[in-house]
Amino acid sequence: MLADLNESSAELPIRPRNSRIDEILANPKWAKDTATFLLAFSMGPEGDPGCYNRQLAERRRVDFEKLPPGAKTFDGVQWEGYDADEAAGFPHLCPTAHVIRPPDFTPEDVPSPEKLLAFLIRDDERTTLLRNALGAQSKNLGHSDWTEPLRDPQRLAAHLNGLLGNRVWYREVSMGLPDLQLAALRRGEKGELGTESRVMPKGKGPLGRFQARRVNRLIIESLCPDEKLLKRFVYITTSRGLDHLLATAQSEQREIQHVILYAHPAHYPRVRWQFLERAWASGWDISSQEVYEGAPNDGSWNPLWWREAAQSWCRSHAEWLAYEKAGRLRLHP
Numbered sequence: 001m002l003a004d005l006n007e008s009s010a011e012l013p014i015r016p017r018n019s020r021i022d023e024i025l026a027n028p029k030w031a032k033d034t035a036t037f038l039l040a041f042s043m044g045p046e047g048d049p050g051c052y053n054r055q056l057a058e059r060r061r062v063d064f065e066k067l068p069p070g071a072k073t074f075d076g077v078q079w080e081g082y083d084a085d086e087a088a089g090f091p092h093l094c095p096t097a098h099v100i101r102p103p104d105f106t107p108e109d110v111p112s113p114e115k116l117l118a119f120l121i122r123d124d125e126r127t128t129l130l131r132n133a134l135g136a137q138s139k140n141l142g143h144s145d146w147t148e149p150l151r152d153p154q155r156l157a158a159h160l161n162g163l164l165g166n167r168v169w170y171r172e173v174s175m176g177l178p179d180l181q182l183a184a185l186r187r188g189e190k191g192e193l194g195t196e197s198r199v200m201p202k203g204k205g206p207l208g209r210f211q212a213r214r215v216n217r218l219i220i221e222s223l224c225p226d227e228k229l230l231k232r233f234v235y236i237t238t239s240r241g242l243d244h245l246l247a248t249a250q251s252e253q254r255e256i257q258h259v260i261l262y263a264h265p266a267h268y269p270r271v272r273w274q275f276l277e278r279a280w281a282s283g284w285d286i287s288s289q290e291v292y293e294g295a296p297n298d299g300s301w302n303p304l305w306w307r308e309a310a311q312s313w314c315r316s317h318a319e320w321l322a323y324e325k326a327g328r329l330r331l332h333p
Helices: 020-026 048-066 078-085 114-118 125-140 153-164 169-176 188-194 209-223 238-251 268-281 315-333
Strands: 034-038 074-080 259-261 291-293
Touching: 020 074, 020 169, 020 209, 020 259, 020 291, 034 238, 074 153, 074 238, 078 153, 078 209, 114 125, 114 153, 125 153, 125 169, 125 209, 153 209, 169 209, 188 238, 259 268, 268 291
Parallel strands: 034 074, 034 259, 259 291
Antiparallel strands: none
Protein backbone atom coordinates (compact mmCIF):
# COMPACT_ATOMS: atom_id res chain seq x y z
CA MET A 1 0.00 0.00 0.00
CA LEU A 2 2.82 2.42 0.85
CA ALA A 3 4.39 1.96 -2.58
CA ASP A 4 1.21 3.25 -4.19
CA LEU A 5 1.44 6.62 -2.46
CA ASN A 6 2.99 9.55 -4.27
CA GLU A 7 6.38 10.48 -2.82
CA SER A 8 5.26 14.10 -2.46
CA SER A 9 2.79 12.97 0.20
CA ALA A 10 5.76 12.67 2.59
CA GLU A 11 5.56 16.44 3.13
CA LEU A 12 3.08 18.41 5.21
CA PRO A 13 2.21 21.96 4.17
CA ILE A 14 3.57 24.82 6.26
CA ARG A 15 0.77 26.44 8.28
CA PRO A 16 1.54 29.60 10.24
CA ARG A 17 0.28 29.88 13.78
CA ASN A 18 -2.93 31.89 14.17
CA SER A 19 -2.14 35.12 16.05
CA ARG A 20 -5.66 35.04 17.47
CA ILE A 21 -4.43 32.44 20.00
CA ASP A 22 -2.11 34.99 21.63
CA GLU A 23 -4.92 37.57 21.74
CA ILE A 24 -7.23 35.13 23.49
CA LEU A 25 -4.66 34.02 26.07
CA ALA A 26 -3.60 37.60 26.86
CA ASN A 27 -7.18 38.69 27.62
CA PRO A 28 -8.26 37.62 31.14
CA LYS A 29 -11.95 37.57 30.21
CA TRP A 30 -11.41 35.42 27.12
CA ALA A 31 -8.84 33.17 28.79
CA LYS A 32 -11.25 32.00 31.49
CA ASP A 33 -13.62 30.80 28.75
CA THR A 34 -10.84 28.96 26.92
CA ALA A 35 -10.10 25.23 26.94
CA THR A 36 -6.79 23.69 25.91
CA PHE A 37 -6.59 20.01 25.00
CA LEU A 38 -3.38 18.11 24.29
CA LEU A 39 -4.15 14.99 22.22
CA ALA A 40 -1.16 12.68 22.04
CA PHE A 41 0.59 11.34 18.97
CA SER A 42 2.60 8.14 19.25
CA MET A 43 4.56 7.60 22.48
CA GLY A 44 7.96 5.91 22.60
CA PRO A 45 8.24 2.09 22.61
CA GLU A 46 9.01 2.10 26.36
CA GLY A 47 5.77 3.95 27.07
CA ASP A 48 7.57 7.27 27.53
CA PRO A 49 5.95 10.41 26.08
CA GLY A 50 8.27 10.37 23.05
CA CYS A 51 9.50 13.32 21.03
CA TYR A 52 6.10 14.23 19.51
CA ASN A 53 4.37 14.65 22.85
CA ARG A 54 7.32 16.40 24.46
CA GLN A 55 7.12 18.99 21.66
CA LEU A 56 3.36 19.36 22.09
CA ALA A 57 3.74 19.82 25.85
CA GLU A 58 6.52 22.38 25.36
CA ARG A 59 4.41 24.45 22.96
CA ARG A 60 1.53 24.35 25.40
CA ARG A 61 3.78 25.42 28.29
CA VAL A 62 5.04 28.39 26.25
CA ASP A 63 1.43 29.46 25.66
CA PHE A 64 0.63 29.16 29.38
CA GLU A 65 3.36 31.72 30.09
CA LYS A 66 1.27 34.27 28.17
CA LEU A 67 -1.67 34.01 30.56
CA PRO A 68 -2.28 37.05 32.78
CA PRO A 69 -1.88 36.52 36.55
CA GLY A 70 -4.94 34.71 37.94
CA ALA A 71 -6.31 33.73 34.51
CA LYS A 72 -7.29 30.06 34.45
CA THR A 73 -8.10 28.11 31.34
CA PHE A 74 -9.69 24.66 31.43
CA ASP A 75 -6.89 22.27 30.54
CA GLY A 76 -7.04 18.60 29.60
CA VAL A 77 -4.30 16.26 28.39
CA GLN A 78 -3.71 12.71 27.36
CA TRP A 79 -1.40 11.08 29.87
CA GLU A 80 1.69 11.36 27.66
CA GLY A 81 1.40 15.15 27.89
CA TYR A 82 1.11 15.02 31.69
CA ASP A 83 4.24 12.89 31.96
CA ALA A 84 6.11 15.24 29.61
CA ASP A 85 5.12 18.22 31.78
CA GLU A 86 6.13 16.39 34.96
CA ALA A 87 9.52 15.41 33.52
CA ALA A 88 10.12 19.04 32.52
CA GLY A 89 9.37 20.20 36.06
CA PHE A 90 6.32 22.20 34.97
CA PRO A 91 4.77 23.61 38.17
CA HIS A 92 1.20 23.81 36.89
CA LEU A 93 0.32 20.20 36.17
CA CYS A 94 -3.28 19.41 35.24
CA PRO A 95 -5.47 17.93 37.96
CA THR A 96 -5.50 14.16 37.45
CA ALA A 97 -9.25 14.40 36.76
CA HIS A 98 -8.28 16.33 33.61
CA VAL A 99 -6.01 13.54 32.34
CA ILE A 100 -7.00 10.89 29.79
CA ARG A 101 -5.22 8.10 31.63
CA PRO A 102 -4.41 4.46 30.93
CA PRO A 103 -7.28 2.25 32.12
CA ASP A 104 -7.27 0.64 35.55
CA PHE A 105 -8.31 -2.93 36.18
CA THR A 106 -12.00 -3.43 36.88
CA PRO A 107 -13.73 -6.41 38.52
CA GLU A 108 -15.00 -7.35 35.05
CA ASP A 109 -11.39 -7.80 33.91
CA VAL A 110 -11.08 -10.81 36.23
CA PRO A 111 -14.00 -13.13 35.29
CA SER A 112 -13.01 -15.78 37.85
CA PRO A 113 -10.80 -14.80 40.80
CA GLU A 114 -10.61 -18.44 41.90
CA LYS A 115 -9.19 -19.53 38.53
CA LEU A 116 -6.68 -16.68 38.60
CA LEU A 117 -5.59 -17.70 42.10
CA ALA A 118 -5.18 -21.30 40.90
CA PHE A 119 -2.95 -19.95 38.14
CA LEU A 120 -0.90 -17.88 40.60
CA ILE A 121 0.05 -20.82 42.81
CA ARG A 122 1.80 -22.54 39.91
CA ASP A 123 5.52 -22.91 40.48
CA ASP A 124 7.26 -21.01 37.70
CA GLU A 125 9.18 -17.75 37.49
CA ARG A 126 6.39 -15.64 36.00
CA THR A 127 3.62 -16.65 38.36
CA THR A 128 5.97 -16.48 41.34
CA LEU A 129 6.86 -12.87 40.54
CA LEU A 130 3.22 -11.79 40.22
CA ARG A 131 2.15 -13.88 43.24
CA ASN A 132 4.83 -12.32 45.43
CA ALA A 133 3.89 -8.80 44.36
CA LEU A 134 0.19 -9.34 45.10
CA GLY A 135 0.98 -11.24 48.29
CA ALA A 136 3.14 -8.40 49.58
CA GLN A 137 0.25 -5.99 49.15
CA SER A 138 -2.11 -8.30 51.06
CA LYS A 139 0.32 -8.67 53.95
CA ASN A 140 0.97 -4.93 54.11
CA LEU A 141 -2.78 -4.51 54.61
CA GLY A 142 -2.70 -6.92 57.54
CA HIS A 143 -3.95 -10.13 55.92
CA SER A 144 -2.27 -13.24 57.31
CA ASP A 145 -3.64 -15.26 54.37
CA TRP A 146 -2.52 -13.37 51.26
CA THR A 147 -5.16 -15.12 49.12
CA GLU A 148 -8.13 -14.07 51.25
CA PRO A 149 -8.72 -10.55 49.81
CA LEU A 150 -7.99 -11.80 46.29
CA ARG A 151 -11.06 -14.03 46.21
CA ASP A 152 -13.32 -11.01 45.83
CA PRO A 153 -13.42 -9.39 42.35
CA GLN A 154 -13.49 -5.83 43.73
CA ARG A 155 -10.58 -6.34 46.07
CA LEU A 156 -8.60 -8.32 43.52
CA ALA A 157 -8.95 -5.49 41.00
CA ALA A 158 -7.86 -3.04 43.71
CA HIS A 159 -4.75 -5.13 44.45
CA LEU A 160 -3.87 -5.28 40.75
CA ASN A 161 -4.34 -1.51 40.51
CA GLY A 162 -2.03 -1.13 43.49
CA LEU A 163 0.75 -2.57 41.36
CA LEU A 164 0.08 -0.12 38.52
CA GLY A 165 1.26 2.92 40.46
CA ASN A 166 4.68 1.46 41.38
CA ARG A 167 7.13 3.51 39.30
CA VAL A 168 10.10 1.20 39.88
CA TRP A 169 8.48 -2.27 39.79
CA TYR A 170 9.78 -2.74 36.24
CA ARG A 171 13.33 -2.93 37.66
CA GLU A 172 12.43 -5.88 39.89
CA VAL A 173 10.67 -7.55 36.97
CA SER A 174 13.65 -6.99 34.65
CA MET A 175 16.05 -8.46 37.20
CA GLY A 176 13.88 -11.53 37.78
CA LEU A 177 12.85 -12.01 34.16
CA PRO A 178 15.47 -10.33 31.94
CA ASP A 179 13.98 -11.86 28.80
CA LEU A 180 10.37 -10.81 29.45
CA GLN A 181 8.74 -9.47 26.29
CA LEU A 182 5.74 -7.15 26.21
CA ALA A 183 3.22 -8.15 23.57
CA ALA A 184 2.96 -5.73 20.64
CA LEU A 185 -0.48 -4.35 19.81
CA ARG A 186 -1.72 -5.38 16.40
CA ARG A 187 -4.84 -3.80 15.00
CA GLY A 188 -5.89 -6.69 12.80
CA GLU A 189 -7.89 -4.78 10.23
CA LYS A 190 -4.92 -2.47 9.53
CA GLY A 191 -2.32 -5.20 8.89
CA GLU A 192 1.31 -4.08 9.20
CA LEU A 193 0.19 -0.48 9.46
CA GLY A 194 -1.56 -1.18 12.75
CA THR A 195 1.39 -2.36 14.87
CA GLU A 196 2.40 -0.70 18.13
CA SER A 197 5.82 -1.72 19.44
CA ARG A 198 6.08 -2.26 23.19
CA VAL A 199 9.35 -2.94 25.01
CA MET A 200 10.44 -3.09 28.63
CA PRO A 201 12.06 0.15 29.86
CA LYS A 202 15.83 -0.15 29.98
CA GLY A 203 16.63 2.70 32.37
CA LYS A 204 17.05 2.61 36.14
CA GLY A 205 15.09 5.67 37.24
CA PRO A 206 11.42 5.92 38.18
CA LEU A 207 8.97 5.86 35.28
CA GLY A 208 6.56 8.69 34.60
CA ARG A 209 3.39 8.70 36.67
CA PHE A 210 1.15 7.36 33.91
CA GLN A 211 3.90 5.61 31.95
CA ALA A 212 4.24 3.35 35.02
CA ARG A 213 0.54 2.52 34.98
CA ARG A 214 0.68 1.58 31.31
CA VAL A 215 3.93 -0.40 31.50
CA ASN A 216 2.91 -2.22 34.67
CA ARG A 217 -0.39 -3.26 33.16
CA LEU A 218 1.44 -4.67 30.15
CA ILE A 219 3.84 -6.49 32.51
CA ILE A 220 0.95 -8.04 34.43
CA GLU A 221 -0.71 -9.11 31.18
CA SER A 222 2.59 -10.67 30.04
CA LEU A 223 2.93 -12.53 33.34
CA CYS A 224 -0.64 -13.79 32.95
CA PRO A 225 -1.04 -14.27 29.18
CA ASP A 226 -4.35 -16.17 29.37
CA GLU A 227 -7.04 -13.65 28.38
CA LYS A 228 -9.70 -15.91 29.90
CA LEU A 229 -8.14 -15.27 33.30
CA LEU A 230 -7.27 -11.60 32.83
CA LYS A 231 -8.75 -9.41 30.12
CA ARG A 232 -6.50 -7.15 28.05
CA PHE A 233 -6.94 -3.42 28.41
CA VAL A 234 -9.01 -1.64 25.79
CA TYR A 235 -7.42 1.28 23.96
CA ILE A 236 -8.92 4.67 24.81
CA THR A 237 -9.84 6.35 21.53
CA THR A 238 -9.52 10.08 20.95
CA SER A 239 -13.32 10.40 20.94
CA ARG A 240 -13.67 8.59 24.28
CA GLY A 241 -10.94 10.75 25.76
CA LEU A 242 -12.63 13.94 24.56
CA ASP A 243 -15.94 12.74 26.02
CA HIS A 244 -14.22 12.40 29.39
CA LEU A 245 -12.68 15.87 29.27
CA LEU A 246 -15.87 17.56 28.07
CA ALA A 247 -17.90 15.83 30.79
CA THR A 248 -15.33 16.99 33.36
CA ALA A 249 -15.66 20.57 32.13
CA GLN A 250 -19.45 20.32 32.41
CA SER A 251 -19.21 18.92 35.95
CA GLU A 252 -17.05 21.91 36.89
CA GLN A 253 -19.61 24.26 35.30
CA ARG A 254 -17.05 25.75 32.97
CA GLU A 255 -17.93 27.96 30.04
CA ILE A 256 -16.02 27.20 26.85
CA GLN A 257 -16.04 29.70 24.00
CA HIS A 258 -12.51 29.23 22.65
CA VAL A 259 -10.58 25.98 22.17
CA ILE A 260 -6.88 25.39 21.47
CA LEU A 261 -6.05 21.87 20.32
CA TYR A 262 -2.46 20.71 20.62
CA ALA A 263 -1.96 17.81 18.21
CA HIS A 264 0.63 16.68 15.71
CA PRO A 265 0.08 18.59 12.44
CA ALA A 266 -0.86 15.42 10.54
CA HIS A 267 -3.24 14.39 13.32
CA TYR A 268 -4.86 17.80 13.80
CA PRO A 269 -7.50 17.72 11.02
CA ARG A 270 -8.99 14.52 12.45
CA VAL A 271 -8.67 15.73 16.04
CA ARG A 272 -10.48 18.98 15.18
CA TRP A 273 -13.33 17.10 13.50
CA GLN A 274 -13.61 14.65 16.41
CA PHE A 275 -13.59 17.46 18.95
CA LEU A 276 -16.41 19.34 17.25
CA GLU A 277 -18.42 16.14 16.78
CA ARG A 278 -18.13 15.18 20.48
CA ALA A 279 -18.67 18.74 21.75
CA TRP A 280 -21.80 19.31 19.69
CA ALA A 281 -23.15 15.84 20.53
CA SER A 282 -22.88 16.63 24.24
CA GLY A 283 -24.60 19.99 23.95
CA TRP A 284 -21.71 22.46 23.82
CA ASP A 285 -22.35 25.58 21.74
CA ILE A 286 -18.83 26.07 20.39
CA SER A 287 -18.26 27.74 17.03
CA SER A 288 -15.96 25.89 14.65
CA GLN A 289 -14.33 29.29 14.01
CA GLU A 290 -13.17 29.37 17.63
CA VAL A 291 -11.21 26.10 17.47
CA TYR A 292 -7.50 26.78 16.94
CA GLU A 293 -4.45 24.71 16.10
CA GLY A 294 -1.93 25.08 18.90
CA ALA A 295 1.00 23.29 17.25
CA PRO A 296 0.86 23.76 13.45
CA ASN A 297 3.63 22.73 11.09
CA ASP A 298 5.13 26.20 11.15
CA GLY A 299 8.63 24.98 10.36
CA SER A 300 9.76 24.63 13.97
CA TRP A 301 8.93 20.95 14.54
CA ASN A 302 12.16 18.99 15.01
CA PRO A 303 11.69 16.24 14.14
CA LEU A 304 8.39 16.37 12.35
CA TRP A 305 8.52 12.58 11.84
CA TRP A 306 10.17 10.11 14.19
CA ARG A 307 11.23 6.64 13.01
CA GLU A 308 11.40 5.29 16.60
CA ALA A 309 7.73 6.02 17.37
CA ALA A 310 5.96 3.07 18.99
CA GLN A 311 3.05 3.20 16.57
CA SER A 312 4.14 2.23 13.07
CA TRP A 313 1.56 4.48 11.44
CA CYS A 314 3.10 7.57 13.08
CA ARG A 315 6.63 7.18 11.71
CA SER A 316 6.22 9.07 8.43
CA HIS A 317 3.62 11.05 6.57
CA ALA A 318 3.30 8.27 3.98
CA GLU A 319 2.57 5.69 6.69
CA TRP A 320 0.09 8.02 8.35
CA LEU A 321 -1.78 8.60 5.08
CA ALA A 322 -1.86 4.86 4.40
CA TYR A 323 -3.23 4.21 7.89
CA GLU A 324 -5.93 6.85 7.48
CA LYS A 325 -6.80 5.47 4.04
CA ALA A 326 -7.12 1.94 5.48
CA GLY A 327 -9.47 3.29 8.14
CA ARG A 328 -11.66 5.02 5.56
CA LEU A 329 -11.82 1.89 3.42
CA ARG A 330 -12.87 -0.16 6.43
CA LEU A 331 -15.67 2.29 7.25
CA HIS A 332 -16.69 2.92 3.64
CA PRO A 333 -15.69 -0.12 1.55
